[in-house]
Amino acid sequence: MTTSSFPTIKKDLDAMKVKPNLDYDKVRGNFDWQEMYDELDWLPGGGLNKAHEAIDRHANGRNRDKLAMIWEGKNGEKETYTFGEMKVHTDKFANVIKSLGIETGDRVFIYMERLPELYFAFFGALKAGAVVGPLFSAFGPDPVRDRLQDSGAKVLVTQPDLRRKITGIIPELFELQHIIVVNKNNRDPQPINTADLSYEEEMAKAPASFDIVNTSQYDYSIMHYTSGTTGKPKGAVHRHQAVVQQYATGKWALDLHEDDIYWCTADPGWVTGTSYGMLAPWTNGVTQLIYEGGFRASKWYELIQEYKITVWYTAPTAIRMLMRAGDEVPRRYDMSSLRFMASVGEPLNPEAVVWGNEIFDMPFHDNWWQTETGAIMCANYACQDVKPGSMGRPLPGVELGIVDENFDPVPVGKDGILVVRPGWPSMFHGYWGNAPMYNSRFRKGWYITGDSARIDEDGFYWFVGRTDDVINTAGHLVGPFEVESALIEHPAVAEAGVIGKPDPIAMEVVKAFVSLKDGYEESTELRQELMRFSRSKLSAAVAPREIEFVASLPKTRSGKIMRRLLKARELGLPEGDTSGLEEE
Numbered sequence: 001m002t003t004s005s006f007p008t009i010k011k012d013l014d015a016m017k018v019k020p021n022l023d024y025d026k027v028r029g030n031f032d033w034q035e036m037y038d039e040l041d042w043l044p045g046g047g048l049n050k051a052h053e054a055i056d057r058h059a060n061g062r063n064r065d066k067l068a069m070i071w072e073g074k075n076g077e078k079e080t081y082t083f084g085e086m087k088v089h090t091d092k093f094a095n096v097i098k099s100l101g102i103e104t105g106d107r108v109f110i111y112m113e114r115l116p117e118l119y120f121a122f123f124g125a126l127k128a129g130a131v132v133g134p135l136f137s138a139f140g141p142d143p144v145r146d147r148l149q150d151s152g153a154k155v156l157v158t159q160p161d162l163r164r165k166i167t168g169i170i171p172e173l174f175e176l177q178h179i180i181v182v183n184k185n186n187r188d189p190q191p192i193n194t195a196d197l198s199y200e201e202e203m204a205k206a207p208a209s210f211d212i213v214n215t216s217q218y219d220y221s222i223m224h225y226t227s228g229t230t231g232k233p234k235g236a237v238h239r240h241q242a243v244v245q246q247y248a249t250g251k252w253a254l255d256l257h258e259d260d261i262y263w264c265t266a267d268p269g270w271v272t273g274t275s276y277g278m279l280a281p282w283t284n285g286v287t288q289l290i291y292e293g294g295f296r297a298s299k300w301y302e303l304i305q306e307y308k309i310t311v312w313y314t315a316p317t318a319i320r321m322l323m324r325a326g327d328e329v330p331r332r333y334d335m336s337s338l339r340f341m342a343s344v345g346e347p348l349n350p351e352a353v354v355w356g357n358e359i360f361d362m363p364f365h366d367n368w369w370q371t372e373t374g375a376i377m378c379a380n381y382a383c384q385d386v387k388p389g390s391m392g393r394p395l396p397g398v399e400l401g402i403v404d405e406n407f408d409p410v411p412v413g414k415d416g417i418l419v420v421r422p423g424w425p426s427m428f429h430g431y432w433g434n435a436p437m438y439n440s441r442f443r444k445g446w447y448i449t450g451d452s453a454r455i456d457e458d459g460f461y462w463f464v465g466r467t468d469d470v471i472n473t474a475g476h477l478v479g480p481f482e483v484e485s486a487l488i489e490h491p492a493v494a495e496a497g498v499i500g501k502p503d504p505i506a507m508e509v510v511k512a513f514v515s516l517k518d519g520y521e522e523s524t525e526l527r528q529e530l531m532r533f534s535r536s537k538l539s540a541a542v543a544p545r546e547i548e549f550v551a552s553l554p555k556t557r558s559g560k561i562m563r564r565l566l567k568a569r570e571l572g573l574p575e576g577d578t579s580g581l582e583e584e
């Protein structure tokens with residue numbers, strides 16, 4: 001059985017200048033995670049800390065003067081940092097927050113653009129034993145408030161313009177004790193709020209060395225908020241232990257070698273930007289580019305050319321936008337440094353894999369994982385042929401399954417629920433303060449991913465869809481409830497129902513159906529006003545791209561909005577079982 005009409009892309013291992021790290025068939029058979037734990041350095045006191053594995057082990061060894069970070073700012077500024085320099089900056093930041101009274105397990109959140117200081121604060125907080133939560137810088141005040149309140153963050157590290165954006169929510173953050181403002185290169189001329197701390201002043205006072213808190217592998221390290229079908233986003237918490245899988249997948253799924261120059265295009269506000277924009281490359285001692293700016297096809301190719309990127313990890317929406325920009329654009333640049341390309345976050349259509357092969361002479365290697373899994377779980381590996389459209393095979397040491405509603409395995413080639421056997425090292429260890437929701441993700445010895453998939457006769461996995469209402473827009477998961485909640489705060493809105501509408505580039509865009517309160521008339525102006533309103537509260541990435549006025553929304557007898565029905569109507573599909581529909 002083949003699941004795609006595109007031919008398999010064959011690899012010639014003998015012709016590869018750099019031999020893949022992983023021999024899949026050899027390793028997968030009898031792999032024990034202990035082998036990978038043994039490759040970590042561990043703390044002198046016997047504990048484990050992600051910051052030690054990513055920064056200090058290199059700074060204390062032969063990689064001390066090797067470049068860890070090449071940074072290019074959005075205005076063209078350039079800076080570089082060796083592992084040794086990264087150690088000094090992160091040690092200083094650990095001292096700064098220790099002096100503010102931060103203890104092991106306290107939450108420190110970072111709401112910044114991709115500045116070097118984001119990375120210093122991130123690892124400095126880990127060194128101090130804190131649990132770090134990075135927030136997407138494009139978020140508006142509502143998502144920031146919800147996450148800071150839910151996590152009980154004590155410290156927020158931010159930058160002047162973002163600090164101003166959220167001024168209105170600060171009085172609602174009862175547990176927040178300090179705001180540290182980074183004014184990179186004095187970019188912002190306005191003085192900071194006198195109640196805030198200046199990052200630059202605090203760092204200037206801080207000692208340049210710090211003994212990492214002896215965290216255990218089981219201590220919490222990072223939290224990322226992720227969307228579900230109901231309620232507000234939940235904080236998925238990971239332990240220091242996750243680093244072993246982030247290290248192993250950097251080596252195996254991204255095929256990182258010591259002399260690579262690596263670029264991950266994801267923002268640390270999302271899990272890919274921390275697991276693969278920080279931990280995987282640096283635990284592997286690899287130099288990486290951090291680019292502060294956004295997407296522009298010619299700029300991205302220019303970066304690959306200028307920095308001689310060898311390994312590139314990006315996302316399907318970006319690849320589709322590159323395809324749309326045209327084949328002549330990459331041909332204007334020297335792309336010959338590239339040797340491995342990977343993609344994650346949404347289904348990667350086979351056309352994109354084949355396009356990569358034509359333009360760059362190598363396919364994009366799709367891999368699958370999610371916030372809760374903490375690291376790559378299923379991948380197309382450097383050592384294997386690529387079936388365009390497939391997300392590859394399970395990582396050594398990871399057991400995936402495809403099951404039916406009773407959690408019985410489904411036959412090869414049939415769609416089912418994608419599940420994972422618990423116990424992989426980077427498994428999340430809870431949703432912050434929400435044990436019932438965490439427990440609901442496990443049944444009959446499986447972790448339920450929320451995705452459906454199928455497996456072919458060669459053991460390759462093929463993504464089918466989500467099993468819930470969560471929307472995947474440009475690789476960002478959006479919980480419909482969060483958008484509905486923002487919309488109904490507008491005085492004109494009675495009810496809102498939100499779905500993902502298929503889109504050729506972003507896979508899905510957020511579409512809202514809105515019914516109005518008595519006394520309000522539908523109009524183009526009101527539609528635009530609602531778009532603006534939700535964008536200012538949420539962010540352009542999360543807010544609806546389309547709003548349709550309806551007289552009423554279909555609801556179950558218990559009053560829940562039937563998004564499934566809204567979607568079926570939108571797509572002109574059969575409405576399915578509507579027996580639970582409320583009579584109007």
Ligand code: AMP
Binds near residue numbers: 449
């Ligand atoms: P997040 O937790 O935000 O990283 O999103 C994880 C979700 O994104 C998964 O559960 C999938 O629905 C989707 N996803 C991630 N990687 C892939 C992939 N390679 N193919 C298809 N869907 C993916």
